[in-house]
Amino acid sequence: MKIMYINNDGAGFADHIEIESGTTVAQLFTTKLPHGRPGDYLIRVNRQSTTSEYTLQEGDRVSITPTKIEGAIFLDRTNQTTGGVWEPENDSTHTTLPAS
């Protein structure tokens, strides 16, 4: 059966996925985040809090958001590829070779 799965960890994921009928929230979590602890995440089904034993239904919307997301200072790299005007052509760069 198909459900909407949203994972706000890392780069983020939001798409429909196929799961087995009878899958619980706990089982889905273990499958998708095998190294995670449920206590470190906000888990919502259809935008509501839920229990780990809840059995997912067709069309359910499951979202998982980490409770610990680290902010950080990062250097602004947006201008790294821009710079000053290129050095204009001069005698040292202008070729005198005949065109090949």
Added chain:
Amino acid sequence: MHSGGPFFLERENEQMKKRNFDRRCIVRTANALLEHYRQIRKPPIDLCRRHLESHWQEIERQERRLQKAKQKSLTSANRTCQKQLHRALQRLIHDENILVTQIESALEPRQTPSLRTLYDELHTLTEEFEHYEFDLWTKTISVFTDEIILEDVNLGTFEIRLAWTKLREGQDFDYEVIAQSPNPAANSEETIHPHVESRSLCEGDGSQAIASALKQGRVCDFFLIIHQILKTYNSGSAYVQIENWSGVPCMECGDINPQQDCCDCNQCEGTLCDTCVGYCEDCQMPRCMECMTRCFECESHFCGSCVECCEECDESFCHTCLNEDLCPTCLEEKANEEENEEETINLSKSEPIQVPADQSRQETDPAIHTVCVGETVVAS
């Protein structure tokens, strides 16, 4: 049905009115957001192509320089040109990759979230956060957090304000983090949170998730992610460490003081409070006690550059107390020694000893002439 009579009925009516009002607010806000999503345009690709053209021109220029260097057998210039050509190619590849991503993004169908989705998101928002505000006049949505306490430092409550107006070109949304009862860092008024400066949040690990949530209309997720970032302290990358929030510790006494009331030792760069900092008597540079030396004579404190050692006793003295590379004591000793030597010399230059007459006649015989000063004939 409540059995409490008119009072409870009135309260229920009030609550129903509030719910209806909220619902209307949510619907209107959802509509406004939907309108904004529909108007979001894809960035033009033309600008990106012009950028790549300038890269190609640079590559061609470097190629010409390289050929010229090869022609003239300039080994060093050849190597430099190769490096510059390599860098130019790398920049081209980097920007081409960005362009590919932009084109892919432009080609994929723009999924405008539905009104139902936006309504559900905003409704969920009202349940996740106790305090919120939808302002259609300023086109903003705000949520208000509870007190954020990081490592026993209470930073107060914050407003996370999402706006879809007064945006910069290419920007779909803008947001700010505003302290409601600011408790900024002692040395930076603008730093209201270890990861917020000038109302701008450093998203760190949440950066892509935030962008993804906004792009897909998951407004509630957007606010939740930012809320979690505010509740998480990353000591490895903070504008101001939480340990130094109220100030910095003095390396001598350990007291916490605001940064502006402290100064650094000029030698070891340790932080010192006003009370513990010392100053070289000569150059007046700030120093900690460890980095200062006491003049052996005047007992004032100086930095290492303003003292020298006496040549004789090797103790440290300031330039005032040192004279001809000697301390006063050694200088005096030296002066005494020189004085003694002089006296000795003077004694040896004084009047010769008077000898009796008969002895003096004997001395005229093949007398032993005095050889050395002070010697006289010894009668056999």
